[in-house]
Amino acid sequence: MNYDHILIRYGELALKGKNQKFFIRTLHANLQQALSDYKGLSIKGQRDHMYILLNGEDPHPIIERCRDIFGIQSFSLAMKVDLDEESIKASTLAALQKEEGQTFKVVCKRPNKDFPKSSQEVNRVLGGHLLRHTDDWEVDVHQPDVEIRVEIRHDAAYITSGKIQGKGGLPVGSTGRSLLLMSGGIDSPVAGYLTMKRGVKIEAVHFHSPPFTSDRAKQKVEDLAQTLTKFGGDVTVHYVPFTELQQKIFKEIPDYYGMTVMRRIMMRVSEQIARDRDILSLTTGESLGQVASQTMESMNTINEVTNYPIIRPLVAMDKNDIIDVAKSIDTYDISIRPYEDCCTIFVPKQPKTRPRREKVNQFEAPVDFTPEIEKALNEVETVVYKNQTTQQTETFDDLL
Numbered sequence: 243m244n245y246d247h248i249l250i251r252y253g254e255l256a257l258k259g260k261n262q263k264f265f266i267r268t269l270h271a272n273l274q275q276a277l278s279d280y281k282g283l284s285i286k287g288q289r290d291h292m293y294i295l296l297n298g299e300d301p302h303p304i305i306e307r308c309r310d311i312f313g314i315q316s317f318s319l320a321m322k323v324d325l326d327e328e329s330i331k332a333s334t335l336a337a338l339q340k341e342e343g344q345t346f347k348v349v350c351k352r353p354n355k356d357f358p359k360s361s362q363e364v365n366r367v368l369g370g371h372l373l374r375h376t377d378d379w380e381v382d383v384h385q386p387d388v389e390i391r392v393e394i395r396h397d398a399a400y401i402t403s404g405k406i407q408g409k410g411g412l413p414v415g416s417t418g419r420s421l422l423l424m425s426g427g428i429d430s431p432v433a434g435y436l437t438m439k440r441g442v443k444i445e446a447v448h449f450h451s452p453p454f455t456s457d458r459a460k461q462k463v464e465d466l467a468q469t470l471t472k473f474g475g476d477v478t479v480h481y482v483p484f485t486e487l488q489q490k491i492f493k494e495i496p497d498y499y500g501m502t503v504m505r506r507i508m509m510r511v512s513e514q515i516a517r518d519r520d521i522l523s524l525t526t527g528e529s530l531g532q533v534a535s536q537t538m539e540s541m542n543t544i545n546e547v548t549n550y551p552i553i554r555p556l557v558a559m560d561k562n563d564i565i566d567v568a569k570s571i572d573t574y575d576i577s578i579r580p581y582e583d584c585c586t587i588f589v590p591k592q593p594k595t596r597p598r599r600e601k602v603n604q605f606e607a608p609v610d611f612t613p614e615i616e617k618a619l620n621e622v623e624t625v626v627y628k629n630q631t632t633q634q635t636e637t638f639d640d641l642l
């Protein structure tokens with residue numbers, strides 16, 4: 243008897259009450275998409291678990307890929323057997339015979355309370371059966387080499403040994419969409435990842451200033467978006483040409499307030515893109531106190547131009563912890579490639595670290611940025627990065 247299933251446990255998803263069906267459907271669709279090149283698999287969603295019927299496929303690369311999918315607490319290789327004692331006995335014996343070690347323990351869980359034996363009784367009966375039919379194994383209930391788990395569910399019993407942790411979180415797409423302001427730096431991709439982990443489908447906006455920023459800088463953003471696709475399927479990026487706006491800021495606004503005004507314009511443009519696409523929030527990689535644009539005064543002044551909700555997943559994180567996440571999701575090496583960002587090119591040597599609302603409003607009042615903002619919005623280039631390797635360019639209008 244061989245493992246013929248991957249059993250998937252939901253964790254937090256199992257607590258979602260009335261919305262549970264929707265969450266499970268979303269996870270199912272995400273798994274289907276991530277595994278679309280495996281033609282023989284079949285994925286079945288149940289109320290309390292999901293399973294992948296392997297149909298002869300090697301389970302290990304499949305689990306490896308699914309570990310990047312949010313909404314999964316853990317995986318186990320499983321044998322699905324009929325809900326009768328003899329089948330369960332035969333399968334647990336086959337499972338133990340595949341293992342190496344000297345001591346074992348049977349751990350039964352019984353979500354299906356209609357099954358005639360309690361979990362304690364199942365443990366006892368199966369433990370005795372395994373001892374009688376093997377030579378070298380002994381029971382150790384405290385520190386066994388091998389745990390044989392028996393899950394008595396409504397549709398069948400699942401015999402498993404070993405448990406592989408998933409990433410937890412909620413399935414991407416189950417809690418809405420957010421527009422991520424993504425630079426080429428370390429922080430914003432991590433902010434995107436953490437937001438995705440709470441079930442949010444991310445689109446990104448990137449401001450660039452050709453010819454002052456190069457194709458190399460844009461390539462970083464493309465690579466970051468492509469890397470994020472493994473967690474949430476397609477990632478759409480809107481590239482906003484920012485050169486004219488930055489030149490106008492440079493010309494019309496006093497040097498030390500240039501950064502604040504630039505961020506405020508980024509917010510206005512991003513909010514407009516989000517509104518046009520029915521996206522209900524913005525996400526940034528800001529973390530309190532890291533740099534000049536991220537002091538409390540700065541956030542307060544930049545925030546003034548929008549009443550859109552802004553998700554800041556990193557706001558209370560230390561830089562070292564952010565870097566650890568960036569490394570674990572493979573964005574760090576891309577983010578540290580040297581490049582010129584639109585912000586670093588036009589930014590004054592000494593930006594105001596504690597900007598004041600009255601001051602910035604006073605500087606902005608005589609300047610009308612609206613024509614340049616509209617022009618930039620009309621010239622947005624939108625690219626959809628696909629999970630895996632495919633990629634296509636569409637115009638902004640195609641996607642509306």
Ligand SMILES: Nc1ncnc2c1ncn2[C@@H]1O[C@H](COP(=O)(O)OP(=O)(O)OP(=O)(O)O)[C@@H](O)[C@H]1O
Nearest residue numbers: 423424425427428429430447448449526527528535
């Ligand atoms: N060129 C850009 N395009 C889109 N969003 C940007 C851009 N530059 C900055 N942002 C947004 O503003 C946030 C703060 O940027 P800032 O440069 O002050 O901080 P940072 O710590 O360097 O962030 P990051 O590491 O994400 O670049 C970024 O996390 C990102 O959300």
